[in-house]
Structure formats: C-alpha cells, structure tokens
Amino acid sequence: MISKNMLTDLFTFKKHLARLVGHKQCYLCHQTSQELVCHYCMRDAVLPLFPSPGHNLLEYKKVSEHLLRPHYENLQALGTYDGILIGLINQLKFANKPIAADVLTKLFTQYLAQRLIFFNVIPEAFVPIPLSNFRYVKRQYNQSRLLAKNLADYFSCDCADLLERVKHTKQQSQLNQEQRKSNLADAFIVRRNFPYKRVVLVDDVITTGATINEACKILRQHKPELSIGVWVMAVTLSSEEIATEEISP
Numbered sequence: 053m054i055s056k057n058m059l060t061d062l063f064t065f066k067k068h069l070a071r072l073v074g075h076k077q078c079y080l081c082h083q084t085s086q087e088l089v090c091h092y093c094m095r096d097a098v099l100p101l102f103p104s105p106g107h108n109l110l111e112y113k114k115v116s117e118h119l120l121r122p123h124y125e126n127l128q129a130l131g132t133y134d135g136i137l138i139g140l141i142n143q144l145k146f147a148n149k150p151i152a153a154d155v156l157t158k159l160f161t162q163y164l165a166q167r168l169i170f171f172n173v174i175p176e177a178f179v180p181i182p183l184s185n186f187r188y189v190k191r192q193y194n195q196s197r198l199l200a201k202n203l204a205d206y207f208s209c210d211c212a213d214l215l216e217r218v219k220h221t222k223q224q225s226q227l228n229q230e231q232r233k234s235n236l237a238d239a240f241i242v243r244r245n246f247p248y249k250r251v252v253l254v255d256d257v258i259t260t261g262a263t264i265n266e267a268c269k270i271l272r273q274h275k276p277e278l279s280i281g282v283w284v285m286a287v288t289l290s291s292e293e294i295a296t297e298e299i300s301p
C-alpha cells in the first residue's frame with residue numbers, strides 16, 4: 053500500500069528530476085532561468101520580511117499578542133502573511149502547486165539561514181504538522197512535510213514524521229472559542245520514540261498557533277525536556293504593524 057509519506061516523497065523525486073532537466077523559467081517572474089527563482093528575483097523580490105531576521109518572533113509584542121500562550125520557545129517566519137507570500141502559500145495549499153514549497157524554502161533559507169545558524173537555533177530534526185486523511189486525499193500532498201523536508205535537506209538534519217493526526221479537525225476560523233478547544237483536543241498522537249533533544253515544527257502559516265500548540269503539547273507530554281521551535285513561512289499580521297514595532301525586552 054502506498055503511504056502518505058511515500059506520495060510526498062514522490063513529489064520530492066519529481067523535483068530532483070526537474071532539477072536535472074533544468075528549469076526553463078523563473079517561477080516568480082517567468083523570465084528564462086535555469087534556477088527555480090532567478091537571481092534578479094532573489095535580489096529584488098519584495099518580501100514582507102521582519103526587521104531583524106532570525107530574532108525570536110515571540111519577543112515581538114505584535115506577534116505574541118496574536119498568539120495563544122505558546123508551548124514552544126522560539127518562533128521563526130520568513131515574513132508576514134502579505135504580498136508575495138500570500139500568493140505562494142495559496143498556490144501551495146489550494147492550487148495543487150507543490151513546487152511553491154521549493155520557492156518558499158529557497159526564499160526562507162536565502163534570507164534567514166545565516167542568521168538562524170548565528171542564533172544557534174538549528175534543530176536536530178524538522179517535524180511536519182500532519183494532515184488529516186480527509187485533507188490529504190483532497191490535496192494529495194502534505195505541504196508542511198514538503199517544507200520540512202526541504203529545510204532538513206538544506207541544514208543536513210532529519211525530517212522526522214513524529215506526529216500522526218488521528219482526528220479530522222474543522223477550520224478553527226469557523227468555530228467559537230469553546231468549539232475551538234474541543235476541535236483540536238486529541239487531534240495528534242506521537243508515532244514513535246525519538247532521540248532528539250531539539251526539534252522544530254514546520255508549517256506554512258501561523259495565525260493563533262492553536263494547531264501548532266496542540267502538536268507541541270503532545271510532543272512535550274511524550275518528552276518533557278524537549279526543546280521545541282516553530283518555523284513557518286508566514287505569520288498573519290500586517291507588515292505595517294511589525295515595521296513600527298520595537299522588540300520588547
């Protein structure tokens with residue numbers, strides 16, 4: 053039987069094949085390019101970046117006041133859910149374009165990798181947020197796993213499927229506060245024991261962090277001393293708010 057992860061690995065295989073053949077055009081500007089994102093776009097892409105890349109975003113008041121009390125210690129994001137990032141994330145999630153995961157992680161590593169190494173926050177393993185079977189059948193790939201695999205390849209560490217989603221959850225935005233709590237309760241289980249002391253959960257976008265928090269809670273219950281970070285491509289917050297925001301002490 054073909055498992056979910058085997059199918060996601062098939063996308064990774066197709067991606068490597070595309071690299072061998074050579075990309076014909078830049079994904080962003082559609083100019084002829086052997087690279088997925090041409091060097092002009094890498095240089096000039098207007099991204100809604102945070103002012104101090106690599107800094108723990110939980111220390112930004114405007115970010116932290118949007119989030120539920122986090123069960124993780126460090127939050128990193130390429131930028132705010134704005135401009136070009138909205139387009140790429142929508143293509144990844146709703147337009148059957150798994151290659152958008154490559155574009156996002158390429159931009160993520162271009163702008164953040166050196167700073168993340170400097171801040172010493174590279175984990176031993178990247179952990180994808182699993183999809184429910186219902187969503188997986190609809191999308192045919194787990195966008196979170198594609199992102200996690202790319203990051204694991206880039207930083208030469210593991211991509212570890214430590215979590216399993218055992219319950220299909222509704223979109224949190226459609227529910228009231230009480231329903232939100234019960235919606236996510238018991239959504240995940242830990243699949244196996246693992247040797248890691250430091251992991252990073254990966255997802256495309258964080259809004260209140262309820263889903264990610266639930267996943268962190270389950271991992272922490274399994275291994276209380278575990279250090280957990282969260283890396284996402286975007287945080288839902290307007291870039292204007294962040295640009296004027298001082299980092300709180």
Ligand SMILES: [Zn+2]
Binds near residue numbers: 083
């Ligand atoms: Zn380009």
